[in-house]
Amino acid sequence: MRTFDAYLHAVLTDAETEARRDGSATIEAEHLLLAVAAREGTAPQRVLAEAGLGHRAVRAALDREFKHSLSTVGVSVPAGLALSSTPSERRPTMGATGKLALERGFASVTRKKDLHPAHVLLGILHAEVGTVPRALALAGVDRSALLARAQESAAA
Amino acid sequence: MPVNEIPSPQEPADALAAVVALRRLADRLEDAAVEQAMRAGWSWPQVAEALGVTRQAVHRKHAKRLIAAGVKLRRRSP
Numbered sequence: 001m002r003t004f005d006a007y008l009h010a011v012l013t014d015a016e017t018e019a020r021r022d023g024s025a026t027i028e029a030e031h032l033l034l035a036v037a038a039r040e041g042t043a044p045q046r047v048l049a050e051a052g053l054g055h056r057a058v059r060a061a062l063d064r065e066f067k068h069s070l071s072t073v074g075v076s077v078p079a080g081l082a083l084s085s086t087p088s089e090r091r092p093t094m095g096a097t098g099k100l101a102l103e104r105g106f107a108s109v110t111r112k113k114d115l116h117p118a119h120v121l122l123g124i125l126h127a128e129v130g131t132v133p134r135a136l137a138l139a140g141v142d143r144s145a146l147l148a149r150a151q152e153s154a155a156a
Numbered sequence: 157m158p159v160n161e162i163p164s165p166q167e168p169a170d171a172l173a174a175v176v177a178l179r180r181l182a183d184r185l186e187d188a189a190v191e192q193a194m195r196a197g198w199s200w201p202q203v204a205e206a207l208g209v210t211r212q213a214v215h216r217k218h219a220k221r222l223i224a225a226g227v228k229l230r231r232r233s234p
Contacts, residue, residue: 022180023183023184023187024180024183065173065177066177066180066181069170069173069174069176069177070174070177070178070181072170072171072173072174073174073178075174075177075178075181077181078185081184081185081188082184082187082188083184090220129169129172130173131173131176134169134173
């Protein structure tokens, strides 16, 4: 339990940094995923790395999803426009998709003491629509297989 | 394709994701444009009026970020 609390705190802190770097006022599921992918030496990080999803690969997949989604309405990112912004002074708050990911992760256990770091990843991967599943699909990642691996890891 | 012709994405997932991506792009464009204007010596009221928002809104959203980025801000005009 203490291990999980420490892990969750670290992931939330890193996710906040990722959100600020994106110039986002809210912490979304993709920021949680980036934070999970960056936390070396943890089970969920290994699950992602085994699927070829290191922190840089996740960031690349998210960038690709962004550009792809813009292209569906005929828009491209203007040359020279910085996509990472000077971090805002304002502290990002938990966004709708971030909240949903955490709730889904927590809901996968009946007793709070059974929570494991992999449940955070599980919660993120449960989303069937939105930025994260689109980015994973564009990166050629089988989300269902990854979900199964995260489930195994959480049960171990 | 002419620029004024916006293709409508076939899939609802694409259409919804395009909205999310456009909002993010608009935010990044706003950051860059406001910084560019302030570096060029525009005042807050001018930037606010050009964006169609209140001076308070633009100041609240951008002042600290621009100061952190080392942009010399013009004092508010009297």
